[in-house]
Amino acid sequence: MAYTNEQIDALVRDDSVHKSVYTDPDLYQLEMERIYGHAWIYVGHDSQVPNAGDFYATRIGDQDVIMVRANDKKVYVLYNRCPHRGAKLVPDGCGNTGKFFRCPYHAWTFKLDGAHLAAPMKSGFEGTCFDPKHPDFSMRQLARVESYRGFVFASQAAQGDDLKSFLGGVITSIDNLCDRSPVGEVEVAGGVFKVWQNSNWKVFYENLHDTMHAQVTHESSVVAARDQAKEMGEMPLELHIMDGNGEPYSFWEKLDLCAYDNGHGYMEGIFNPGAAERDPVTRAHFEVLEQAWGRERALEILGMNRHNTIIYGSGSPHTVFQQFRVIRPVAVDRTMIEIQTFRLKGAPEAVFKRSLMYANVINSPSSNVMADDVEVYKRCQDGNLTHGGDWISLHRYLGTDRVVPGGMISTNGTSELPMRNQFRAWKQYMLATKTEAVHAA
Ligand code: FES
Numbered sequence: 001m002a003y004t005n006e007q008i009d010a011l012v013r014d015d016s017v018h019k020s021v022y023t024d025p026d027l028y029q030l031e032m033e034r035i036y037g038h039a040w041i042y043v044g045h046d047s048q049v050p051n052a053g054d055f056y057a058t059r060i061g062d063q064d065v066i067m068v069r070a071n072d073k074k075v076y077v078l079y080n081r082c083p084h085r086g087a088k089l090v091p092d093g094c095g096n097t098g099k100f101f102r103c104p105y106h107a108w109t110f111k112l113d114g115a116h117l118a119a120p121m122k123s124g125f126e127g128t129c130f131d132p133k134h135p136d137f138s139m140r141q142l143a144r145v146e147s148y149r150g151f152v153f154a155s156q157a158a159q160g161d162d163l164k165s166f167l168g169g170v171i172t173s174i175d176n177l178c179d180r181s182p183v184g185e186v187e188v189a190g191g192v193f194k195v196w197q198n199s200n201w202k203v204f205y206e207n208l209h210d211t212m213h214a215q216v217t218h219e220s221s222v223v224a225a226r227d228q229a230k231e232m233g234e235m236p237l238e239l240h241i242m243d244g245n246g247e248p249y250s251f252w253e254k255l256d257l258c259a260y261d262n263g264h265g266y267m268e269g270i271f272n273p274g275a276a277e278r279d280p281v282t283r284a285h286f287e288v289l290e291q292a293w294g295r296e297r298a299l300e301i302l303g304m305n306r307h308n309t310i311i312y313g314s315g316s317p318h319t320v321f322q323q324f325r326v327i328r329p330v331a332v333d334r335t336m337i338e339i340q341t342f343r344l345k346g347a348p349e350a351v352f353k354r355s356l357m358y359a360n361v362i363n364s365p366s367s368n369v370m371a372d373d374v375e376v377y378k379r380c381q382d383g384n385l386t387h388g389g390d391w392i393s394l395h396r397y398l399g400t401d402r403v404v405p406g407g408m409i410s411t412n413g414t415s416e417l418p419m420r421n422q423f424r425a426w427k428q429y430m431l432a433t434k435t436e437a438v439h440a441a
């Protein structure tokens with residue numbers, strides 16, 4: 001159905017949302033236009049395309065795009081479409097296209113910034129209005145591309161906030177991720193995991209700050225970790241991380257959930273960095289940071305104990321374990337999660353190995369922990385297709401969250417503030433009024 005603004009407005013209440021936001025393909029299509037067609041969306045990290053001709057083909061919403069490094073060292077983001085008959089220029093994934101793109105269909109070629117280079121058998125165009133200089137005969141660039149510390153974002157809208165203003169309060173998570181390197185730089189390394197989820201994309205964002213689910217949904221992996229630790233007579237970090245979900249409600253209640261404009265936010269940490277100081281990997285890491293920045297700054301950098309950050313529409317960077325879980329909607333009931341792991345340039349290799357371990361234990365397709373979540377996401381998708389009810393409750397701790405400059409902070413870490421915050425942004429995008437702040441004045 002075609003939705004009026006009034007109908008969209010009625011789907012999101014202060015304390016609940018209508019289930020059709022997860023199940024209606026027409027609303028999903030509208031999201032692709034109004035959210036993914038406007039917001040800054042993370043494309044990839046520039047370390048994925050270090051040399052001229054390197055490309056990474058991915059998606060922004062329902063659009064196939066290519067991030068490519070050109071001869072001038074600049075990174076461009078282009079639609080993955082040949083202007084002749086529309087064929088995708090490169091397959092999904094990464095590679096090097098050489099000095100130019102060459103279409104696999106009729107061999108039109110394009111410079112690395114997308115400009116038309118040549119079409120074979122030129123004489124065939126004589127007497128026509130074919131003009132190789134006209135933009136219709138070049139690959140099209142996305143309207144805006146900006147990079148922050150190597151993280152490349154693109155927007156399909158010609159106008160709007162710049163990237164820094166869009167990111168607002170969560171830019172500090174990208175900073176902390178990079179500052180953990182003694183030279184302040186990171187690179188994607190170790191490949192990219194992909195996890196298919198048979199559920200709507202928004203469910204994953206909500207789950208990232210859903211502290212009430214941890215000990216319930218993850219009971220089986222918590223029990224497995226505890227059994228294993230008992231058998232081993234110790235609890236190594238791998239099991240400690242799995243066991244973390246088993247903390248009682250009283251633990252989660254004390255965490256701060258920070259919600260910012262545009263649906264973004266982060267959760268203040270779970271794993272205690274004080275305890276980690278006793279571990280040799282963290283100690284070695286601390287030493288290289290201390291050498292680079294001095295003791296006080298090194299303590300500050302490693303002391304930032306932040307768990308999942310949400311960049312709404314893009315995914316979730318994790319500062320402590322150096323990863324970015326990129327969330328790519330594929331259909332109303334299908335979502336692809338790409339897990340990128342980062343090496344901190346100049347840091348001990350053991351820190352990178354620990355990041356890989358975290359990705360394996362928590363996020364990979366073979367993770368015991370992720371399997372718990374994927375199962376409940378699918379159950380939400382299926383349950384919401386029944387006639388068993390129409391509304392989804394987001395009542396927990398409504399009205400108690402504190403307003404701070406640029407956003408809000410929960411007074412209780414089990415608050416459903418993050419979900420309410422995400423849907424406030426969702427509504428603004430979908431009503432095409434996405435210029436005002438989402439937090440209360
Ligand atoms: S479709 Fe690309 S050259 Fe024909």
Ligand SMILES: [Fe+2]
Binds near residue numbers: 213
């Ligand atoms: Fe979970």
